[in-house]
Amino acid sequence: GAGVSQSPSNKVTEKGKDVELRCDPISGHTALYWYRQSLGQGLEFLIYFQGNSAPDKSGLPSDRFSAERTGGSVSTLTIQRTQQEDSAVYLCASSLGEANEKLFFGSGTQLSVL
Amino acid sequence: AQTVTQSQPEMSVQEAETVTLSCTYDTSESDYYLFWYKQPPSRQMILVIRQEAYKQQNATENRFSVNFQKAAKSFSLKISDSQLGDAAMYFCALDSNSGYALNFGKGTSLLVTP
Numbered sequence: 001g002a003g004v005s006q007s008p009s010n011k012v013t014e015k016g017k018d019v020e021l022r023c024d025p026i027s028g029h030t031a032l033y034w035y036r037q038s039l040g041q042g043l044e045f046l047i048y049f050q051g052n053s054a055p056d057k058s059g060l061p062s063d064r065f066s067a068e069r070t071g072g073s074v075s076t077l078t079i080q081r082t083q084q085e086d087s088a089v090y091l092c093a094s095s096l097g098e099a100n101e102k103l104f105f106g107s108g109t110q111l112s113v114l
Numbered sequence: 115a116q117t118v119t120q121s122q123p124e125m126s127v128q129e130a131e132t133v134t135l136s137c138t139y140d141t142s143e144s145d146y147y148l149f150w151y152k153q154p155p156s157r158q159m160i161l162v163i164r165q166e167a168y169k170q171q172n173a174t175e176n177r178f179s180v181n182f183q184k185a186a187k188s189f190s191l192k193i194s195d196s197q198l199g200d201a202a203m204y205f206c207a208l209d210s211n212s213g214y215a216l217n218f219g220k221g222t223s224l225l226v227t228p
Contacts, residue, residue: 033214033215043216043218045216056215105159105160108158110157
């Protein structure tokens with residue numbers, strides 16, 4: 001595609017429910033990142049995928065968060081048993097996989113946990 | 115640990131004027147990269163400018179330039195001839211030791227008035 005695509009754009013859920021957020025990176029980009037942006041805060045790194053290597057999950061805040069990337073392309077971020085503090089914008093980015101290079105971001109998913 | 119600090123939560127500038135956004139950082143690395151990203155209301159982060167720490171020359175991209183003071187660990191962004199379309203959140207970011215997971219500041223909201 002022309003850019004990084006994320007869906008849904010907005011998601012409202014009830015506390016305790018599971019949610020899945022989807023990211024479709026730019027074709028040919030081997031690196032994929034998930035960040036979380038809480039209100040009034042900067043971006044918090046969550047997870048990084050690079051090709052077929054094991055992902056760097058060091059930023060995931062709890063074991064309720066998980067992510068996978070199928071076929072080196074589409075990625076899904078899953079949050080189980082959502083809590084109100086999970087409310088945030090979840091941003092996905094992709095790149096060609098070289099260190100310190102430009103990231104291409106999607107428009108994010110605004111998650112609201114009631 | 116690496117930190118990025120943006121001390122100006124909000125800034126305002128008149129159209130056609132110049133504004134400078136501040137950023138300070140801390141890192142134990144001698145070689146690293148610094149970035150400014152713009153986030154408009156669409157939420158899609160866009161790279162504005164990138165600076166390599168080992169380069170003495172300040173990076174410039176059209177109306178955007180940086181003042182990189184390595185000894186002071188300062189990385190400010192200057193926007194010249196401000197336009198209404200420059201209104202957005204601006205985030206300063208520093209690469210992590212891994213070279214791919216960026217550390218972001220909390221952002222500066224820039225308002226451009228006619």
